[in-house]
Amino acid sequence: MREIITAGERPDLKKAAVAALRGEWPAFVLHDAVSTTHRQAVGEYFARYDVMLVEDGEVLALAVAVALRWDGVVSTLPDGYDGALVAAVTEHESGVAPDTVCLMSATVRPDRARGGLAGVMLTALRERAADAGLTRVIVPVRPTLKARYPLTPMADFHRWTRADGLHLDPWIRTHQRLGAEILAPAPNSMVVTGTVGEWEDWAAMAFPQSGHYVVPGALDLVEIDRERDHGVYRETNLWMRHPDIAASS
Ligand SMILES: CC(C)(COP(=O)(O)OP(=O)(O)OC[C@H]1O[C@@H](n2cnc3c(N)ncnc32)[C@H](O)[C@@H]1OP(=O)(O)O)[C@@H](O)C(=O)NCCC(=O)NCCS
Known part of the structure; x- marks a missing residue:
């Protein structure tokens, strides 16, 4: 049997789903400082928007979302993924x-x-958002193919x-x-920093000198500064907007 279950209903299942699906993400993505700082609050406040597709007790898919206030104007969108997390929690x-x-x-x-x-x-997420009285649906999309074009600005790729x-x-x-439209690139959507050693671990490659590197799974280049023992990755995402819930349901 296939069913949709939220983390609010089954927090234990979400933990298992996150652990099982972690491997589908490049390691560095899991070290976004904003995400780490707000993980607990996000999980607690927005559990009704963490949607799992469960078949015979096994989670096949997980969608994680937050709720925030937005006036529908592109220039007032949050500062990407990190900005949306901070706005939602605050x-x-x-x-x-x-x-x-x-x-x-x-x-x-x-x-x-x-x-x-x-x-x-x-x-399924849209239905839950409708139940909560939300009307707009936005996504700081992480285009999967963009990792093949890390030298191309999102302004061109989109x-x-x-x-x-x-x-x-x-x-x-x-x-x-699903009817969504592209709104605008979201620069600095997710910023990941670490020591050179951490970056070598996350990327599973060596960074023998300072400079910019192409890293598997990264949509943009990773900047390594060996003198400061510091690496930084600033990912640009792409804001998209789905049809309003009130207009379509
Ligand atoms: C991206 C993702 C959520 C898509 O889920 P999905 O259920 O496979 O999506 P769909 O079935 O709607 O497929 C969407 C498109 O992606 C393509 N696709 C899916 N998995 C793919 C893969 N591993 N390699 C290449 N293309 C893939 C499908 O062929 C389809 O393309 P089409 O337009 O030519 O038909 C899933 O591949 C995934 O979990 N990826 C890892 C995590 C991730 O990157 N999430 C997105 C950023 S939040």
């Missing part, structure tokens, strides 16, 4: 009523990829469409098929 703690659901990540078990499950998850009018990137296409 607003929740100061009693600001949210009106927007912001998808932070979606992960599908690799043996079930390419089967449209991400769309199922997004639809214009790369195919002959059929859909985007070259498969993850952007999934959003487009």
Whole structure:
């Protein structure tokens, strides 16, 4: 039997799902300081938007989202992934009523990829957001194909469409098929810093001198400063907006 369950309903299942699906992400992504700082609060405040697709007791897919307030104007979007996390937590703690659901990540078990499950998850999340009275849906998208083009600015990449009018990137296409539109690149969406040793560990490669490096799974270059024993990665994501919930349901 296949069912949608939220982390609010089964916190134990979310823990197991996160542990099982961690491997689908490049290691450095799991070391975003903003995310680490707010992990507990996000999990506690927004558990109703952590949606899992469960089949015969096993989690096939997980979508994690937060709720925040946004006036629908592109120039007032949060500062990417990190900014959305901070806004959601800060607003929740100061009693600001949210009106927007912001998808932070979606992960599908690799043996079930390419089967449209991400769309199922997004639809399920939308239903839960509707139940909570939210009307807008935004995503700081991490285009999966962008890692093959780390030298290309997102400002160029986001214009790369195919002959059929859909985007070259498969993850952007999934959003487009659900009616989403591209809003704008989100620079410094996720910033990951570490020592050179940490970066060598996360990237599983050596960084013998200071400079900019192409790292597997990274959408942008990683900057290594051996003298300061410091590495920094500033990921640009792409803001997309799905149709408003009130307009479509
Ligand atoms: C991105 C992801 C959520 C898509 O989930 P999904 O259920 O496979 O999505 P869909 O079935 O709608 O497939 C979407 C597109 O991605 C393509 N795709 C999915 N997995 C792929 C893979 N491993 N390699 C290449 N393309 C892939 C599909 O073929 C499809 O392309 P199409 O437009 O030509 O049909 C899933 O691949 C995943 O969990 N990836 C790792 C985590 C991640 O990067 N998440 C996205 C950032 S938050």
